[in-house]
Amino acid sequence: MITGKNYIGAEKSATGNKTYKTFNPKLNSETEWTFTEATSEEIDTAVAEAAGAFKIYSAFSDTKKANFLRAIAQEIEALGDTLIQTYMKESGLPEGRAKGERGRTMGQLNAFANLLEEGSWVDATIDTAQPNRAPLPKVDLRKMLMPIGPIVVFGSSNFPFAFSTAGGDTASALASGCPVLVKSHPMHAATGEMVASAVLKAVEKTGMPNGVFSNLNSSGIEVGQQLVMHPMVKGVGFTGSIKGGTALYRLANQRDEPIPVFAEMGSINPVVVLPSALEEKRDEWAKSYAGSITLGAGQFCTNPGLILGIKSSTLDSFIKTLGESIVEIDPTCMLHPNIFKGFETGKNELSSQGGVNIVAEYSEDAAPNYAKQRVLTVDGANFLKNTKLHQEVFGPFSVVVSCENADELAEIIEKLEGQLTGTILGSTEEIATYSYVVSALQSRVGRIIFNGVPTGVEVCPSMHHGGPFPATTDSRFTSVGTSAIKRWVRPVSFQNWPQAALPEALKDDNPLGINRLVDSKFTYDKIE
Ligand code: NAP
Numbered sequence: 001m002i003t004g005k006n007y008i009g010a011e012k013s014a015t016g017n018k019t020y021k022t023f024n025p026k027l028n029s030e031t032e033w034t035f036t037e038a039t040s041e042e043i044d045t046a047v048a049e050a051a052g053a054f055k056i057y058s059a060f061s062d063t064k065k066a067n068f069l070r071a072i073a074q075e076i077e078a079l080g081d082t083l084i085q086t087y088m089k090e091s092g093l094p095e096g097r098a099k100g101e102r103g104r105t106m107g108q109l110n111a112f113a114n115l116l117e118e119g120s121w122v123d124a125t126i127d128t129a130q131p132n133r134a135p136l137p138k139v140d141l142r143k144m145l146m147p148i149g150p151i152v153v154f155g156s157s158n159f160p161f162a163f164s165t166a167g168g169d170t171a172s173a174l175a176s177g178c179p180v181l182v183k184s185h186p187m188h189a190a191t192g193e194m195v196a197s198a199v200l201k202a203v204e205k206t207g208m209p210n211g212v213f214s215n216l217n218s219s220g221i222e223v224g225q226q227l228v229m230h231p232m233v234k235g236v237g238f239t240g241s242i243k244g245g246t247a248l249y250r251l252a253n254q255r256d257e258p259i260p261v262f263a264e265m266g267s268i269n270p271v272v273v274l275p276s277a278l279e280e281k282r283d284e285w286a287k288s289y290a291g292s293i294t295l296g297a298g299q300f301c302t303n304p305g306l307i308l309g310i311k312s313s314t315l316d317s318f319i320k321t322l323g324e325s326i327v328e329i330d331p332t333c334m335l336h337p338n339i340f341k342g343f344e345t346g347k348n349e350l351s352s353q354g355g356v357n358i359v360a361e362y363s364e365d366a367a368p369n370y371a372k373q374r375v376l377t378v379d380g381a382n383f384l385k386n387t388k389l390h391q392e393v394f395g396p397f398s399v400v401v402s403c404e405n406a407d408e409l410a411e412i413i414e415k416l417e418g419q420l421t422g423t424i425l426g427s428t429e430e431i432a433t434y435s436y437v438v439s440a441l442q443s444r445v446g447r448i449i450f451n452g453v454p455t456g457v458e459v460c461p462s463m464h465h466g467g468p469f470p471a472t473t474d475s476r477f478t479s480v481g482t483s484a485i486k487r488w489v490r491p492v493s494f495q496n497w498p499q500a501a502l503p504e505a506l507k508d509d510n511p512l513g514i515n516r517l518v519d520s521k522f523t524y525d526k527i528e
Contacts, residue, residue, distance in 0.1 A: 002033045002086075002190045002193055002194070003193065004019075004033055004034050004035040004036055004189075004193070004217070005036060005193075005217075006036065006038045006042055006046075006214070006215065006216050006217050007193070007196045007197070007200060007213075007214055007215040007216075008042055008045050008046045008049065008214050008216075009046070009049045009053075009200075009210040009211040009212075009213070009214055010200055010203070010204070010210050013042055013045075014036035015036075015039055015041070015042060016036050016037050016038065016039040016042070017036075018036070018037040018219070018220075019034050019035060019036050019037070020034070020035055020037065020186060020189075020217075020219035021033060021034055021035070022035070022090045022186070022187060022188060022189050022190055023090070023187065023336055023337065024089050024090065024092070025091070025092035025333050025334060025335060025336055025337065025340070025368075025369040026092045026333050026367075026369070028337075028367075028368040028369060031089055031090060031190065033189070033190045035186075035189045035190075035193075035217045035219070036217060037217050037218045037219060037220070037223060038216040038217055038218060038223050040226060042216070043216060043223060043226050043227060043230070044230075046181055046211070046214040046216060047150060047181060047227070047230045047232045047233060048211075048232065049210060049211025049214065050150035050179040050180075050181055050211045050212070050214065050232070051149070051150055051179075051211075051232040052209070052211055053179045053208075053209040053210065053211035053212040054147070054149050054150055054177075054178065054179050056209040057177060057178075057179055057208060057209050057212050058146070058147045058177040058178070060177070060208075061504075062116035062117065062119055062512075063116070063117060064206070064207075065113075065116050065174065065175060065177065066112075066113035066114075066116040066117050066175075067113075067206050068174065068202055068203070068206045068208050069109045069110070069112050069113040069116070069171060069174060069175060070109065070110060070113045071201075071202035071205050071206050072109050072166055072171075072174075072198060072199050072202040073105075073106035073109040073110055073113075074202075075198035075199070075201045075202050075205075076102065076105065076106055076109075076161075076166060076195060076198045077102070077106060078198070079194055079195075079197075079198055082194070083102070083191070083194050083195070084098045084099060084102065086190050086191050086194055087101075087102075087160050087161065087188070087191045089190075090160065090187065090188040090189075090190055090191050091160050091187070091188055091191070091335050092332075092333035092334065092335060092336075092369065093160075093296070093333075093335070094332075097296065098161075101159060101160070101161040101162050102161050104161070104162045104459060105161040105162045105166060105167055107459060108162065108167070108168050108171050108459055109166065109171045111459065111460075111482055112171045112172060112174075112175035112482060112485065113175075115175065115482045115485065116175055118514070119505070119512045119513070119514040120514040120515040120516075121145070121482070121485060122144045122145045122505045122514070123143075123144060123145050123491070123517075124142070124143070124144045124505045124506055124514060124516040124517070125142070125143045125144070125516065125517045126141070126142045126143075126506060126516060126517070126518045126519070126527065127140070127141045127142075127519060127520075128140055128518070128519055128527060129496070139495050139496050140495070140496050140497070141493055141494070141495055142493065142494045142497065142502065142506040143491050143492065143493040143494070143506075144491070144492065144503060144505050144506055145176075145486070145489035145490065145491055145492075146177070146489060146490060146491075146492045147176045147177030147178045147488060147489055148176075148178060148234045148235055148488055148489060148490055149178060149179075149232070149233070149234030149235070150178060150179045150180075150181060150232060150233050150234055151169075151173040151178045151179070151180050151181070151233070151234065151235045151236065151237060151488055152180075152181050152182075152183060152224075152227040152228060152233050152235070152236045152237070153165075153167075153169040153170050153173065153180055153181070153182045153183065153236075153237045153238075154183045154185070154224060154236070154237065154238040154239070154240065154244075154248070155167075155182060155183065155184050155185035155188070155192055156185060156239035156240055157185050157187050157188070157240065157335055157336065157339065158239075158296075158299045158300065158301075158335060159239070160185070160187075160188040160191045160192070161191070161195070163239045163479075164182075164184075164185060164188070164191075164192060164195070165182050165184065165191075165192045165195035165196055165199070165215060166195050166196075166198065166199055168459075168479055168480055168484055169237030169239075169262075169479065169484070170182065170199075170213075170237075172237075172482075172484035172485045172487065172488060173235075173237065173487075173488045174212070174213070175485050176485045176488040176489050177488075177489075178234070178235070178488045179211060179212045179213065180212070180213050180214075181213075181214045181216060181227060181233070182196065182213075182214065182215045182216065183216055183218060183223055183224045183227055184196075184215055184216060184217050184218070186217075186218060186219040187335060187336045187338075189217055192215060193215065196213070196215035199213045199215075200213065221244075221247075224248065225248075225251060228248055228251050228252050228255075228259075228261070229251060229255060231255070231256070231257065233259065234259055235259055235260050235261075235262070235487065235488055236248060236252060236259065236260070236261040236262065236263075237262050237479070237487070238261060238262065238263040238264065238265075239263075239264045239265075239301070239479065240263075240265065241265060241266065242265040242266045242392075242470045244263075244265075245261070245263030245264070245265040245470075245473060246263070246265070246470070246473075248261050248263060249261040249263055249473045260474070260487070261473055262472070262473060262474060262477055262479065262487045263472060263473045264301065264420075264465070264466065264471070264472050264479045265470050265471060265472065265473075266301070266391075266392035266394075266470060266471070267301055267302065267305075267392065267419045267420040267421065267467065267471045268303075268304075268305035268306040268390065268391075268392050268399075268416075268419065269302055269303060269304050269305060269306065269419055269420060269421045269422070269423070269454045270304075270306045270307075270308055270413065270416060270419060270422050270423070270441065270444075270445075271289070271304050271306065271307045271308065271422075271423040271425065271454070272308050272309075272409065272413070272422070272423065272424050272425065272426075272437060272441060273285065273307060273308065273309040273315070273318065273425045273426075274310075274424065274425060274426030274427070274430045274434060274437075275310065275312070275314070275426070275430070276426050276427040276429075276430055277425035277426045277427075277451075278309065278312065278314035278315055278317075278318055279314060280427075281425075282314060282317060282318045282321065283321050285318065285425055286318050286319075286321035286322040286325055287321065287325045288453060289304060289307065289322055289398075289453065290322055290325035290326040290328075290329060291325075291329070291453075292304055292453035292454070292455045293326060293373065293375070293396050293397070293398045294326060294329045294332070294373050294396040295455050296332075296455075297331075297332045297333065297334050297335075297370075297371045297395060297396055298343075298371065298373070298394070298395040298396035298397060299334065299335060299339070299394060299395065300455050301420055302420055302421050302454040302455050302456075302457060303394075303395075303396075303398075303454075303455060304398055304423070304453065304454055304455070305392055305393065305397060305398050305399065306390075306398065306399055306401065306416075307322075307398055307399070307400045307401070308400075308401045308403060308409055308412060308413070309400070309401070309402060309403065309409075310402075310403050310404075310405060310406060310409060311379075311402045311403065311404060311405075315402060319359055319375075319377060319400050320359075322359075322360070322375060322400070323359040323360030323375055324360070326360050326362075326373050326375055326396075327360050327361070327362050327363070327373070329362075329373065331362055331366045331370040331371050331372050331373065331396075332370060332371065333367070333369050333370050333371075334369050334370070334371050334395065336369075337368075337369055339394065339395075340368075340369045340371065342394060342395075343371055343393060343394060343395035343397070346391065346392075346393035346394065346395070346397070347374050347393050347395065347397050349388070350376060350388065350389060350391065350393060350397075350399065351374070351376060353378070353382075353386055353388055353389055354382060354386065355378050355379060355381075355382030355386075356376050356377070356378045356382070356389070356399075357376065357377050357378070358374060358375075358376055359375045359376065359377050359400070360373075360374065360375045361373065361374040361375070362374070371395045371396050372396075373395075373396035373397065374396075374397050375397070375398050375399075375400065376397075376398075376399045376400070377399070377400045377401075377402060378399060378400075378401055378402075379401070379402050379403075379404070380401055380402065380403035380404050380408040380409070380412055381404070381408075383399075383401045383412060384408075384411065384412055384415065390416060390417060406434060406437060409437055410436050410437045410440045413437065413440040413441050413444060414440045414443075414444075416444050417444075417468075417469075417470055417471075418444055418445075418467045418468025418469050418470060418471045418472075418475065419444050419445045419446075419467050419468070419471050420445065420446055420447065420454075420465060420466070420467045420471045420472075421445055421446065421447045421448070421449060421454040421467070422441040422442070422444060422445035422447075422448050422449070423448075423449040423450075423452065423453070423454055424438060424441065424448070424449070424450050424451070425451055426451070431450075443468075444467070444468060445467050445468075445471075446464045446465065446466045446467035446468075446471065446472070446475060446478075447463070447464055447465070447467075457480055459480055459481055460481055460482075461481055461482045461483060462481070463478060463480050463481035463483075464478045464481070464483075465478045465479050465480035465481065466478045466479060494506060508526060508527040508528075509526045509527075510524065510525070510526050510527070
């Protein structure tokens, strides 16, 4: 049942007087639920409880935390069709997507549980003592990763499950041993409340400390700001706009004790179409990109918003087929009227820039909040001198740039802002011929794709979903895949520490049976 209240640990609370409602974009009307924004006092209580829970939770074994994560996945599934219907109502996204994203969310929770059960993620590193070393004896040093403290997670608008309440940020933080305070996304607060109720059932069933998880409502920036500024909060996970992410990053750096903000923000995901791709598979690529640009109404951080090619008749014919294919696709509903408005404003702003032509746009009537896709073209010189054209337009939209030659193509890539992904369409031989273009692209992105589309992010240990600023605030870390746990930990070295008092991961007899770097060699062996 949706109560509209904040979940402060196990306690449901609504002492404030600021309320708001969520919106059904398909019906173009408000939903039946009303939510009460968290007050300053409620935020303080939730953070204090999280700080208290940290002392207990961070000391739990990985097996115990893994049971908790698995229980969350089970409780989410147990919410059944009501959860799916709530998600669809608040996001306008179809049932297949809702079920797929729920599966991904449960898969992420279970993947972190597997990681914990295996145990080697703590990067245990041991250098044994050499008392007889000359001229000075060497001390015994043992290092491992340890959780940093309560984490604030900002639910994203475009993934109500997978990047929200119990999404990747929450799963990775809980796996690391950190309590989580979710700042619920106001566009899908009911979906958020249902998932929060599942997490809290799992807290109770697996004996986790109260305060290990809280879910706070808000419809403005104040709740998030207070959470980020709270001295007991030690890290932040965010997915959303460049404006929001950088504002929070700056705020966190103004604290007396600055804390890390891992913000995943905008990206236009450049795609470089090399000559052989145009000669051999022009129509195939044009059609597959029409699909990728419009997938999920273009509301993906990996949406291909920029396509770069070298001027030729084959590039013209690729653009023509892309335009013809994209207008054949029926528009779909966007997440919210505000996202729809942002899309309309962004696409019109970019379309009105100098040297820009509209190659294709969906021109039939569409229901309110349904995104009409558009593709623009511009030449390389105009793109280079106008950085407005580099901006992300969140929705089914892309700009195709016709470059004068390969040098101009490389120059454009070098001047691009940091990106989550970059794609090369071409042949294996062209990777060598255009090595300077490829290396320029590699230096701007976190994931480089060969002959594919950037949409569709595999969740697995080798995925890197992060890129140079402004794609993310820290390109060294990923928000997708099990390496995401590394954002919430810090290394601690134990020097000459007694065996009995060492964490299990660092004891001589390796009771956890994990892989460790002992005297510079990876081994599962005990230290004799
Ligand atoms: P957003 O505006 O960045 O907001 C995300 C969350 O951060 C919201 O909960 C918002 O709170 C909070 N927030 C924003 N600015 C803040 C600030 N200065 N201080 C504290 N909290 C702040 O993103 P959105 O609402 O999801 O969507 C808006 C636009 O962001 C989209 O149209 C799109 O352009 C972009 N976006 C991009 C991606 C991507 O993956 N590239 C994903 C999602 C959105 P309140 O809502 O409560 O104010």
